[in-house]
Amino acid sequence: MKLTTSGFTVWLAAGAMLAAAGVTHAQPETAGSLYQKECGTCHMAYPAEFLPSRSWQKLLTTLDEHFGENAELAPEDVQALQGYLEANAADSGDNRRGRKMLQGIDARQTPLRISLLPYFVRKHDEVPERMSIGNPEVKSMSRCDSCHTRAREGSFSEREVHIPGYRDWED
């Protein structure tokens, strides 16, 4: 009993001191969690496989003019994100969803807007504007998670779609 108490006290103190030193994460930050943190602050962190490597490269080198916003990051973070996004891009390895996203995209093109990819446009062409960009709870096609309830986990199944203000999409 005495051992347990002292052990607990030591852990409590150690925890408080680690927190004081700024070591609040139990695990080191991975490039994937850096991506979620830095890119997911202003919008959903889109799956890397939604764009080819050359697109991510272009986006990361133009963060000072990011769709009308300044989204600059520290150089070391840009570098870490580059590695992560290239390794997981639509054209990296054998990527089934990546290949779909690249349908109709010429190798000389560098698409920057996921919502303008032919595959994306085709998958959303049944959704009327009043439900999407005209819907005050959606506003923009860039906000995947407004309707795709599991978008943040990387899942975009039609069964999981719920358009705010409308009955379930499949009805």
Next chain:
Amino acid sequence: MKIPYRLSFALLGSLIFTTCNAATLDDVLDSYQAAGATTFSAARGETLWTTDHPDPESPGKVRNCSTCHGKDLSQPGRHVNTGKEIEAMAPSVNDKRYTNAKTIEKWFTRNCKWVLGRECMPQEKGDVLSYLRTK
């Protein structure tokens, strides 16, 4: 006798933890002074925070910090273009504010360029932080 000793150790740790946020902000202010800034003024910071600057994208319109952060710093702001809610700037209601030096620099870089069209000087950043910490 042993337990009070250990307890005091734990309490000391907690004390360091709770004063950590203020330490971060002070460290940041020190770094600005090391980079050439002199004494900081909350009044000057308030002036910088509230001064209008022409909006390069909409002639006749202006931008200032409250364009997105709102007039009441104890309330959340709203991004003028995307509509995204921005957590309150006042540390009195939002204890996550000014706890990470890198985050402070990231947003100064982005937002000074957006509002002023240039990066802020160490003196300006220190003045603004001195103003915001009083909120």
